[in-house]
Amino acid sequence: MTRLSHWLGAAGAMALVGLATPAAAAGTQAGTTITNTVTVNYKVGGVDQTQQTASDTFTVDRKVNVTVAEVGTTTTQVSPGQSNAVTTFSVTNLSNATLDFALTVAQQTGGAGAHSNTDNFDVSNVRVFWDSNNSGGYDSGDAQVAYLDELAADTARTVYVVSNVATARVTGDVAVVTLTATGREGLGVGAQGVALVQTTTANTANMDTVFADGQGATDAARDAAFSAKDDYTVLAAALSVTKVSKPISDPVNGTTNPKLIPGAVVEYCIAVANATGGATASSVDLEDVVPTMTTFDSAYGIKLNGTVTGGVCNSDGTSGGAYANGTVTGQLPSVAAGSARTLMFRVTIN
Structure with missing residues (x-):
């Protein structure tokens, strides 16, 4: 009986090793019952005796x-x-x-x-x-x-x-x-x-x-x-705005050292700068009310998306924007970090 019990235990252990191999990373489903049965055939005096079996069942625990x-x-x-x-x-x-x-x-x-x-x-x-x-x-x-x-x-x-x-x-x-x-x-x-x-x-x-x-x-x-x-x-955009004006011409001096006298043409430049290290600012809308003592220069119009060099506005913008009810409006499509874009227009001093 002792030897038979030993054989049963060994056979059961080998069967369990084969059954425990997981099919996926999580392993065998929790709650699954695993059963294995050992069969023993033997003879006494050369005569086959009744087959002996032993089974073991356990439940897979939940991990x-x-x-x-x-x-x-x-x-x-x-x-x-x-x-x-x-x-x-x-x-x-x-x-x-x-x-x-x-x-x-x-x-x-x-x-x-x-x-x-x-x-x-x-x-x-x-x-x-x-x-x-x-x-x-x-x-x-x-x-x-x-x-x-x-x-x-x-x-x-x-x-x-x-x-x-x-x-x-x-x-x-x-x-x-x-x-x-x-x-x-x-x-x-x-x-x-x-x-x-x-x-x-x-x-x-x-x-x-x-x-x-x-x-x-x-x-x-x-x-x-x-x-x-x-x-x-x-990542934010850090915008700063500057606005400068300069005389372009006057009725006395023309374009040579013009002065800000009645009839003079004055150019405004609005520069929007975006600090380095931030995000690009998009759809930057500008609105500027034209002074009542001046007249908007419709012939020059509005120039958008120009650049700035050394703090000075360049005359490289493209026509756009609108003038209505005494107000200039325009949109800069984007101002990248570390750059500046401009809106420019002109007026005549009344």
Whole structure:
């Protein structure tokens, strides 16, 4: 009997080794029962005896594991006053069971961000969405969620943290956000499951639960959760405006050393400069009320998008803009960081 028991144990162990090989990263589905049976045939006095068998069955326990990762390797660039600024994460269920995952976002108060930068402000109206329409980017068709419902083993979902940026922020400001996914029981579609409880006693005959997750950005290992950071970095345009005038001609001197006397033609140049290191300013609208003691020079018109050299306006703009009700208006399509663009017009002194 002792020898037979030894053989049974050895045969059972070899069978278990073969059955334990996982089919996917998460491994065999939790709750699966694994059974193997050994068969023993023998003779007594040369006569076949009744076959002996022994079986063993156990239940695969549940390994809870999840990871959250920033999508991309750079900070999310945003503009002052931007609404619905998006930073993207992936949440992957590495467990061997279908689970719900609660999603929470925390904002950091100072300290290092995700990309060698330092947090110094908070975004507002923070919401979480997942890519429910599989468009590959945040859009109006995505669902706002507080948890991921029934996320199957070895499955990932794309999650968006969507926020607003205050208008007063300047270039280099950083807001760090941390997304945490916490495993919950998967009890069916449409309702978030209750908190998971790890089995701390000896292995039972039922499906036990083991927390196997690693340490995240702000959470500990083996807590059924994982967290990751990403951040918003502000890139603003820092515009400055200068306005200068110069006489072009007068009725006495012509164009030679003209003076600002009645009948003189005066040229105005409005220069919009954008500081280096910032963002390009686009759709820059200008509006200038022509002085009542002057008359707009419609023959010269309005010149837009000229350049500046050494602080002096160049006469290289193109015709555009409008003059109506005593006001000059025009739009500069863009002013890149480290450059300046101009609007120019002329008047005659009454």
